[in-house]
Amino acid sequence: MQILVSGSLAIDRIMTFNGRFGDHIVPERVHQINLSFTVDGFNAYFGGTAGNIAYSLAMLGRIFDQLTPRLIAAIGSDYRDYFTWLGENGIATDDIRIVNEEATASAFIVTDLSDNQITGFNPGAMKHAAGFDFGRLDPADAINIVGPGNLTDMANFTADAVDAGIYTIFDPGQSLPIWDADGLADCISKAHLLVANDYEMALIGEKVGRDEAGLLELAGALVITLGERGVRVITAEGDKLVLSVRTDNVVDPTGAGDAFRGGLILGLIHPVTAAHANQGGSFSSITLRQMERAAQIGSACAHFAIQQPGTQEYRYTREELDAVLERAYGG
Numbered sequence: 001m002q003i004l005v006s007g008s009l010a011i012d013r014i015m016t017f018n019g020r021f022g023d024h025i026v027p028e029r030v031h032q033i034n035l036s037f038t039v040d041g042f043n044a045y046f047g048g049t050a051g052n053i054a055y056s057l058a059m060l061g062r063i064f065d066q067l068t069p070r071l072i073a074a075i076g077s078d079y080r081d082y083f084t085w086l087g088e089n090g091i092a093t094d095d096i097r098i099v100n101e102e103a104t105a106s107a108f109i110v111t112d113l114s115d116n117q118i119t120g121f122n123p124g125a126m127k128h129a130a131g132f133d134f135g136r137l138d139p140a141d142a143i144n145i146v147g148p149g150n151l152t153d154m155a156n157f158t159a160d161a162v163d164a165g166i167y168t169i170f171d172p173g174q175s176l177p178i179w180d181a182d183g184l185a186d187c188i189s190k191a192h193l194l195v196a197n198d199y200e201m202a203l204i205g206e207k208v209g210r211d212e213a214g215l216l217e218l219a220g221a222l223v224i225t226l227g228e229r230g231v232r233v234i235t236a237e238g239d240k241l242v243l244s245v246r247t248d249n250v251v252d253p254t255g256a257g258d259a260f261r262g263g264l265i266l267g268l269i270h271p272v273t274a275a276h277a278n279q280g281g282s283f284s285s286i287t288l289r290q291m292e293r294a295a296q297i298g299s300a301c302a303h304f305a306i307q308q309p310g311t312q313e314y315r316y317t318r319e320e321l322d323a324v325l326e327r328a329y330g331g
Helices: 049-061 080-088 151-163 173-178 183-191 197-210 212-221 258-267 276-281 290-305 318-329
Strands: 001-005 010-017 037-047 066-074 098-101 105-111 119-123 141-144 168-171 193-197 222-226 231-235 237-244
Touching: 001 049, 001 151, 001 193, 037 049, 037 197, 037 276, 049 066, 049 080, 049 173, 049 258, 049 290, 066 080, 066 183, 098 141, 098 173, 119 237, 141 151, 141 258, 141 318, 151 168, 168 183, 173 197, 183 197, 183 212, 193 197, 197 222, 212 222, 212 231, 222 258, 237 290, 290 318
Parallel strands: 001 066, 001 141, 010 105, 066 098, 141 168, 168 193, 193 222
Antiparallel strands: 010 037, 105 119, 222 231, 231 237
C-alpha cells in the first residue's frame, strides 16, 4: 500500500514556558496584546506535518507489512541532515523537491504548563509547490493525506488524487488562516475525510459558513481530536467518542496529532483489528466501527509520541502497541 503524505517539512525549535499563557492575558486587552515569555532554553528537532506523519507511519512499518509512506514536500538547501535522518528511518526522499534558493521551513513553538502552544512559522521552501503526478498510481493500492503545507499543492493534491480515484484525507490544520472560504470548502467537498482538532473544526465551520452537520455533508466523514479528552469520529452511521490513552509521563505534546494520523491511516488501510493488519482492507466500505478502531490505534501512537521531546523521537514495539491497545480499549 502506497501512502502519499504531503504537507510541510520543517525544523521545529521547541521551547517550554514554565507558567500558563492565560495568567498573562488580560481579557479586556486582547485587542492589544504585547507579551514576552521567558522560556527554559530550546531544542531543535526535525518536524513538519508531512515529516511527522511519515515518521509515524515508518514506526508502524517496522511492525506491520504493506506500509510504504511516500513523502511529498519541498525542502530547502539545508536538506542534507534531514535527508540522512529520513533515510535512517526508512523513509524515501525521491518525491521531495529541493529548493536551493530557500532554507527549510522553521517552526518556533512555545508550550506552557497546560500544553497550550504559541507558534511562529517561517515557510521558507514551503512557499514553492512540490508537485506530484497521481495519475500513475493504482487507486486500489494508495491512500492520500493532504496536510498543511503549500496551498497550491494542498488544492491540487486533493483534487488530483480524488480524480484519480484515490481515497483522500484533508487535514488543513495550521494553514487555515490563509485559506479563503471557497477554496477551503472546495477541498473539503472533494475529500473523503476531514481531520482537525476541535478548535480548528470550529474555525473551519465559521470560515465556510457551515455547522458540524453541514461539514459532514461536505466531507462524508469527520475526525475531531480533543486533546486529552479523546477523539470524535463522525460518519453518516453516527458519532463515536474514543477516549484518549491515559499517559502519566507527558513530556511534549507537540507531535501528538501527527503521530495520531499515522495510526489513523493504518486503521483505515487494514481491517478493524490491528492484530490482523497484514490481511489488507478496502476503502469502499469504511464503517463507523473501523473508523473508531482507527482512532484507537491513532491514540495509542500519540501516547508514545508525547512521552518524548520533539516530534520524531519516539519508538515502540509491536508488543508495546498491543499492550496499550489492550489496556485502553480491551484489545
